[in-house]
Amino acid sequence: MEESSTDILVIGSGAAGSYAAMHAASLGARVSLVTKTKLLSGSTRWAQGGVAFPSDPNDIPSHLMDTIKAGRGLVDEHVSQTILNDALEQLNHLMEMGVHFDALPALEGGHSKPRVLHINGDESGLHLLTFLHSQLPAKVSSLENHFASQLISDGKAVGGAVFWKDGDPTRPVTIRARATIIATGGIGQVYSFTTNPEESTGDGIALAYRSGATVRDIELVQFHPTVLSNGGLISEACRGEGAVLLNKRGERFMKKYDPAGELAPRDVVSRSIYRETLDTGGVFLDLRPIRDLEHSFPTVYSSIVSLGLDPISEPVPIQPAAHFLMGGISTDEYGATSLANLYVAGEAASTGFHGANRLASNSLLEGLVMGSRAAGKAASSIPVAAGDCERYDTPGCAASYQTPIRELMSRYASVARDEDGLSTGFSEISTIPFAQACTSTEAETANLRLISLMILKGALERRESRGSHYRSDYPETNREAAHIQQQIKLEDSVTG
Ligand SMILES: Cc1cc2nc3c(=O)[nH]c(=O)nc-3n(C[C@H](O)[C@H](O)[C@H](O)COP(=O)(O)OP(=O)(O)OC[C@H]3O[C@@H](n4cnc5c(N)ncnc54)[C@H](O)[C@@H]3O)c2cc1C
Numbered sequence: 364m365e366e367s368s369t370d371i372l373v374i375g376s377g378a379a380g381s382y383a384a385m386h387a388a389s390l391g392a393r394v395s396l397v398t399k400t401k402l403l404s405g406s407t408r409w410a411q412g413g414v415a416f417p418s419d420p421n422d423i424p425s426h427l428m429d430t431i432k433a434g435r436g437l438v439d440e441h442v443s444q445t446i447l448n449d450a451l452e453q454l455n456h457l458m459e460m461g462v463h464f465d466a467l468p469a470l471e472g473g474h475s476k477p478r479v480l481h482i483n484g485d486e487s488g489l490h491l492l493t494f495l496h497s498q499l500p501a502k503v504s505s506l507e508n509h510f511a512s513q514l515i516s517d518g519k520a521v522g523g524a525v526f527w528k529d530g531d532p533t534r535p536v537t538i539r540a541r542a543t544i545i546a547t548g549g550i551g552q553v554y555s556f557t558t559n560p561e562e563s564t565g566d567g568i569a570l571a572y573r574s575g576a577t578v579r580d581i582e583l584v585q586f587h588p589t590v591l592s593n594g595g596l597i598s599e600a601c602r603g604e605g606a607v608l609l610n611k612r613g614e615r616f617m618k619k620y621d622p623a624g625e626l627a628p629r630d631v632v633s634r635s636i637y638r639e640t641l642d643t644g645g646v647f648l649d650l651r652p653i654r655d656l657e658h659s660f661p662t663v664y665s666s667i668v669s670l671g672l673d674p675i676s677e678p679v680p681i682q683p684a685a686h687f688l689m690g691g692i693s694t695d696e697y698g699a700t701s702l703a704n705l706y707v708a709g710e711a712a713s714t715g716f717h718g719a720n721r722l723a724s725n726s727l728l729e730g731l732v733m734g735s736r737a738a739g740k741a742a743s744s745i746p747v748a749a750g751d752c753e754r755y756d757t758p759g760c761a762a763s764y765q766t767p768i769r770e771l772m773s774r775y776a777s778v779a780r781d782e783d784g785l786s787t788g789f790s791e792i793s794t795i796p797f798a799q800a801c802t803s804t805e806a807e808t809a810n811l812r813l814i815s816l817m818i819l820k821g822a823l824e825r826r827e828s829r830g831s832h833y834r835s836d837y838p839e840t841n842r843e844a845a846h847i848q849q850q851i852k853l854e855d856s857v858t859g
Contacts, residue, residue, distance in 0.1 A: 590684035
């Protein structure tokens with residue numbers, strides 16, 4: 364086995380991981396930044412809208428109120444206040460480094476004023492990430508095509524991770540580290556329809572869970588309402604500019620569900636589209652009210668045209684798709700987990716900032732702030748003797764199970780859920796066999812299986828409707844807002 368050591372190991376090179384790596388290096392640490400594909404990977408690369416920054420210090424209370432309102436009782440007010448307090452410092456830092464944000468902030472769903480900063484129109488994520496990678500200092504050594512298969516952990520502390528070069532378990536690489544930061548992004552690939560890229564298989568969450576870390580509120584998955592059949596997202600900003608939703612009969616319907624119409628919160632719009640699709644056979648977005656669509660929303664326009672559709676002359680078919688995970692590995696306000704020297708930043712974390720429903724463009728903000736904080740804590744962490752894992756076993760399932768997992772999750776655990784469906788999904792996915800993984804695709808499939816079981820279990824336990832989680836058999840919101848935590852029981856045979 365190839366072995367190396369570093370001060371700080373960062374797994375994942377999206378916004379959270381890259382920013383964390385940069386900060387840790389600026390504090391004098393040697394950093395390894397490792398990704399299973401290319402450096403330019405993950406959801407960050409696809410983010411269109413931008414980053415939500417308070418417009419000035421006086422705007423922090425209002426940004427906080429919007430965040431709390433969207434999160435439906437589950438936002439941690441203290442953590443959110445501290446994230447927003449740090450936001451402007453990070454904005455200044457990015458601008459000093461040379462990031463050029465577009466001049467005018469945009470208004471997005473749920474925000475009471477324009478505060479979303481774009482970088483080069485609707486290609487914000489791509490430009491942000493390319494810029495961060497161009498600034499990585501020499502103290503950061505980056506490794507591409509290294510798949511994290513297991514954390515080095517005795518169940519109490521973490522001392523690095525094992526990777527498979529080119530996804531091949533016969534070429535293992537051990538990287539020992541004083542502190543490890545997981546920044547592996549979300550879980551969208553557990554669903555048939557998702558805006559997330561193929562890397563979003565929940566690997567970091569699965570690895571941390573198997574090592575004993577606490578996972579929280581993983582049943583809280585946000586579905587983006589307006590997604591094309593190729594996974595291309597039609598940004599909320601299009602509805603902000605006048606695009607309207609029509610059912611199969613050509614009727615506008617949103618006002619029937621919410622007085623805000625097309626600009627209602629994401630969960631309301633997704634459920635309304637789901638309902639109208641069942642009732643009338645389909646839903647379409649009419650973008651013709653937007654002037655000069657081709658130039659104002661170039662990514663949206665080209666995504667539609669690539670499907671052979673013409674948004675200038677006809678409404679385009681859309682559906683809700685899995686978009687963002689509010690839950691994840693439970694952390695404190697510095698990204699620390701229940702395991703010593705394991706930190707998490709970005710979408711893989713549950714910090715309490717997003718509650719039960721993320722406010723638009725708050726995720727990149729969280730990734731940047733928490734990336735820098737986790738780096739600060741990791742750089743000053745005291746080395747502990749993390750015992751080795753007892754065995755280097757990585758579970759794997761045959762890749763052919765990916766489609767059935769996605770279909771079951773889309774049928775039973777998407778926009779509308781109920782006890783019968785969730786129980787059926789859980790028992791069917793539990794029966795999928797797993798053994799020692801022979802490829803990284805098999806390991807990813809086992810991760811999809813594990814994440815699906817955790818989502819189903821959490822959704823069964825959450826007997827209420829709250830934010831993005833809608834139970835048709837429990838349509839009311841409980842008076843008490845509660846978190847749902849999950850931690851491995853080592854004897855549990857269905858975890859994989
Ligand atoms: C289409 C789209 C549009 C969006 N628009 C916005 C927006 O406008 N504003 C906003 O705030 N948010 C937006 N979001 C959400 C936001 O982009 C993500 O929440 C955020 O980018 C997540 O960043 P991250 O660094 O946590 O993870 P990611 O950017 O997803 O990066 C994850 C990294 O981990 C690596 N990785 C994963 N598993 C492994 C493994 N086993 N071993 C090694 N490496 C691994 C991946 O290769 C990748 O490098 C959007 C998301 C999508 C999909």
